[in-house]
Amino acid sequence: MRGLRYALFDLWHHLPSSLVFGVQFAVALLVVCYAFSDLFPILGDLDTASAHNTVHDYVFEDSSSTQYSGLASEPDHATNQKFIKLYEDIRALNCRTEQIVYGYDGIHEKNGSGHGTFYVNVGFFMRNGLRIASGRKFSANDFRGATKTTPIIIGHNLRDRYRLGKTYVLRHLGDGSKFTAAVVGVLPARSGFDKTGQPGTLTSLDQSCIVPLSDSLVKTHLVDDIYDIILNTTVSTPNLQQLANITTLSMQLSLPTFTYRDVATVDQEYAQDLFLDAFGRFCFAGLILIFACLTIAVNMVRVIKKEERDFAIHLVCGATVACLCLRIIINLLLCFFIVILICSLLFGFGLALVATTIVGVVIVVLTMIYPIWNLTRLNVFRAIGGGE
Amino acid sequence: MSAQELINLKGVSKTFGHDKNRFFALSGVDLTVQAGESLAITGPSGSGKSTLLHIIGLLDDLTYGSYMLHGGRVDHISGRQKAWARNRTFGLVVQDFALIERYSVRQNIEIPLLYRKPRMPRKARMRAIDKVSENLGISDKLKAKAWELSGGQRQRVAIARAIVNEPEVILADEPTGALDTQNSRVIMDLFTQLVAQGKTLVVVTHDQSVAARCNRVLALKDGRLGT
Ligand SMILES: Nc1ncnc2c1ncn2[C@@H]1O[C@H](COP(=O)(O)OP(=O)(O)OP(=O)(O)O)[C@@H](O)[C@H]1O
Numbered sequence A: 001m002r003g004l005r006y007a008l009f010d011l012w013h014h015l016p017s018s019l020v021f022g023v024q025f026a027v028a029l030l031v032v033c034y035a036f037s038d039l040f041p042i043l044g045d046l047d048t049a050s051a052h053n054t055v056h057d058y059v060f061e062d063s064s065s066t067q068y069s070g071l072a073s074e075p076d077h078a079t080n081q082k083f084i085k086l087y088e089d090i091r092a093l094n095c096r097t098e099q100i101v102y103g104y105d106g107i108h109e110k111n112g113s114g115h116g117t118f119y120v121n122v123g124f125f126m127r128n129g130l131r132i133a134s135g136r137k138f139s140a141n142d143f144r145g146a147t148k149t150t151p152i153i154i155g156h157n158l159r160d161r162y163r164l165g166k167t168y169v170l171r172h173l174g175d176g177s178k179f180t181a182a183v184v185g186v187l188p189a190r191s192g193f194d195k196t197g198q199p200g201t202l203t204s205l206d207q208s209c210i211v212p213l214s215d216s217l218v219k220t221h222l223v224d225d226i227y228d229i230i231l232n233t234t235v236s237t238p239n240l241q242q243l244a245n246i247t248t249l250s251m252q253l254s255l256p257t258f259t260y261r262d263v264a265t266v267d268q269e270y271a272q273d274l275f276l277d278a279f280g281r282f283c284f285a286g287l288i289l290i291f292a293c294l295t296i297a298v299n300m301v302r303v304i305k306k307e308e309r310d311f312a313i314h315l316v317c318g319a320t321v322a323c324l325c326l327r328i329i330i331n332l333l334l335c336f337f338i339v340i341l342i343c344s345l346l347f348g349f350g351l352a353l354v355a356t357t358i359v360g361v362v363i364v365v366l367t368m369i370y371p372i373w374n375l376t377r378l379n380v381f382r383a384i385g386g387g388e
Numbered sequence B: 001m002s003a004q005e006l007i008n009l010k011g012v013s014k015t016f017g018h019d020k021n022r023f024f025a026l027s028g029v030d031l032t033v034q035a036g037e038s039l040a041i042t043g044p045s046g047s048g049k050s051t052l053l054h055i056i057g058l059l060d061d062l063t064y065g066s067y068m069l070h071g072g073r074v075d076h077i078s079g080r081q082k083a084w085a086r087n088r089t090f091g092l093v094v095q096d097f098a099l100i101e102r103y104s105v106r107q108n109i110e111i112p113l114l115y116r117k118p119r120m121p122r123k124a125r126m127r128a129i130d131k132v133s134e135n136l137g138i139s140d141k142l143k144a145k146a147w148e149l150s151g152g153q154r155q156r157v158a159i160a161r162a163i164v165n166e167p168e169v170i171l172a173d174e175p176t177g178a179l180d181t182q183n184s185r186v187i188m189d190l191f192t193q194l195v196a197q198g199k200t201l202v203v204v205t206h207d208q209s210v211a212a213r214c215n216r217v218l219a220l221k222d223g224r225l226g227t
């Protein structure tokens, strides 16, 4: 591989500019990894969200949560029982419930320290305008309880205790049941939500675990009055006839009646929310990539300009422009892969690394267009000092 | 056309610039070079000597006219074929010797061998370099970097690079331009020796003593050939 030998030799010669390339690549790589880390699962979920629509036709939501304010503060045992009865009746009707259940009960670790746990439904993040500091939001799949491992999102203060991407076995304080949880996201500091609709009553999520409320979880846990408050009950049902049945049921139980929304709309809103999130990151990463491309291209033109004489000498000796371009590209790619190697040794990027490698190769090829075009127009005699 | 005829330029013109700025560096040059002859091209600065050498060496395209090499048109062949001809047919020595400073002498001489087709094995390349450097008396300098060399040594390295591939034609652009008479003579001795071995030499020079040692002298003036 004489090309490789010369490329290595040139790499050594161009060490300063190679380092500049390296740093530019590394920064772009880091930013892209950061920005795209959750894009891939989100894209996957957009697909499954549409499959979801065919199963449920309507979602019933309470018209306003203030109706519950009395209920929210001091729910008694009887009320809880009514909810449970309602839930069971709904299940008997073969419907699905999606509820936001604010449990004061906690999840704790083996060493015994407990944290507030919030079981939330699909609209929780959207309704409360919550963002994610790192990782991802819940996907539509998470609410279906599709995986054995429960995805959880943790509050800012827990981020050192539970690591993003790691899996933990947690125990429920109420019934002692164990479940495996994987941390998929971390909330920004001072995240919270308004439970009662009254000003100044923000509930902090900094110390909390957020768990998606899936059907199976509801089934497991909604058997006892461990829930102090049940708000925002959302029921989805296959048809309008079921709505009538449920409304009758809830009236019999003297619970608030429900309004309904098309489940497709709810899912669409959720998907849109996730998409905008991803889109923002995508734009951010795109800008950084464009910036990196531009600086690398400028650097490249500068280096090639400096090396014009050498290129000209090679041309005189029988090189074709194509061979020279190949050499430059091998040189750049070598630089790039050395950077990737070092980065992955340091950070262990995994899948994101593969993705950014592809992005990196695209950068290299794109930034080469102008310098190569320049090279094809090189005036050999001028470059080697002839033709004065 | 004689069998000996190596290079044949007919009505060759070269222009630079466009429209109002259009400028003829060469206009209507007819030139025939026989194999094995030595030809000197002289002329005032800016008369188009380098441009002519440039065109002969297939480093630039001519604007009008035709160029036959070995009796075949070469003015419209592909870049790859031109590169191949530059590699095997021509050996070029430029005014300031155009060495790559950071390469060693051996690496500098090796460049044309690297682009040779079919590929030359490393051992054969090394043998060729050893042979040519011995002829030129630079064997002991093969490991040195180009920037460590004296003017006369650089010149010899440049010549070694031009002849290592055993080209038929040696093109030299003011090879003695920056040298004292002593060194100039050494260089011309070398060239004369190569011509005696059957190489063809085209040398651009201002130096009358260099021109005098060639079979034929042509004068260029404002892009036109005289005698
Ligand atoms: N790439 C170019 N673009 C524009 N003009 C050029 C170019 N190359 C050469 N010329 C012009 O063509 C003319 C001939 O140039 P050339 O280099 O052949 O002269 P020369 O005879 O070699 O001169 P010297 O003895 O000084 O080396 C000059 O006027 C020069 O300015």
Ligand SMILES: [Mg+2]
Pocket: A386, A387, A388, B049, B050, B051, B173
């Ligand atoms: Mg000149």
